[in-house]
């Protein structure tokens with residue numbers, strides 16, 4: 001039953017909303033880990049992902065803002081506790097001793113390898129910087145009640161965010177393009193996306209190049225939903241190369257075999273910079289020109305490096321062979337809708353992609369949300385992680401993009417379809433576009449948190 005479109009009875013609708021909110025809150029409560037040092041964080045999923053993940057926390061904080069602002073702040077405090085001295089924010093913060101997850105703290109060994117590491121174990125790679133969006137959201141919520149507290153919060157977070165963005169736009173962009181270079185598929189957040197197939201196929205890994213390791217993910221989730229062992233060997237190999245280079249960008253940049261200008265990562269940083277600029281204005285930091293310059297660079301490169309006029313989509317750019325990576329997937333559309341660079345009229349035109357068969361238009365799929373890969377692509381799999389399934393965070397970002405453009409009907413379609421899907425299936429890590437079935441880890445935090453955000457915009 002499509003509860004959020006069919007019903008017209010206000011009381012029943014309210015009841016469904018309240019129930020869904022309670023269920024989502026329960027997921028977050030169960031995934032919450034209180035730490036002895038007063039910090040605390042939300043596991044993305046209790047068994048599969050027991051530590052604190054970078055962009056997951058940003059999304060989760062969004063949900064908390066609607067009913068427990070202190071928890072949203074704690075989530076961010078705990079994540080930024082893992083920020084490195086050079087501004088870098090790692091993909092995982094290991095607040096608790098290593099349990100069943102690989103890669104673990106011992107593997108990354110950051111405290112021994114670099115003097116930039118913080119006082120807590122972390123990974124040595126990053127993830128898309130959604131944090132300025134979350135911080136801005138928290139600030140706005142605080143502002144509704146307490147002006148002084150809101151400003152104090154902003155004063156505390158602005159320097160951390162500025163340092164983070166500066167890290168990406170200097171260390172990860174020596175070319176000055178306004179686009180971020182990622183060193184590892186996991187940094188994209190779209191781990192096993194076909195976007196990385198070609199570059200990974202050029203990387204040959206000998207068993208002697210990597211230490212023996214044991215995967216835990218496949219003990220928790222069916223192997224057919226997870227990346228292959230061959231992929232994993234390459235993930236481990238690339239991480240070892242980073243570690244051998246002391247996690248130093250200058251050394252890594254010389255010849256690391258995985259260097260990609262990631263279009264989604266860079267777009268998220270661009271919209272995060274819009275928020276950073278607003279914060280800078282409020283706090284009168286004097287950084288406005290620098291932030292505006294970062295943004296101008298992105299706007300130029302959006303047209304000149306990412307955009308493909310023939311396909312009317314955006315592509316990642318492989319720095320190792322100086323070529324666009326032409327894969328049609330949700331992430332080729334996401335920057336177009338999210339960045340807000342094109343005028344509204346052009347976005348309306350480009351939205352034809354959404355109605356195309358490739359993107360599950362024309363009733364091709366059971367669920368009218370964007371799959372993570374063109375369903376006509378031979379590599380499409382309804383099960384396999386970032387190679388086909390629907391992800392709620394990505395569809396939520398598209399919803400956000402349409403909201404910014406004031407394309408309300410388009411936005412509402414995404415909102416309603418997400419709510420109906422989670423209401424019917426529960427809070428899964430991802431879903432099959434063909435059947436709507438929930439896959440991967442159950443009780444997944446960002447799915448629950450973003451549901452709460454969407455419920456608050458009904």
Ligand code: 2M8
Pocket residue numbers: 044049053054055056091186188189190191217
């Ligand atoms: C997945 O990535 C981790 C590695 O970081 C994994 O597969 O073990 C991705 O979906 C990533 O985007 C997400 O942040 C993470 C935790 O939910 O899981």
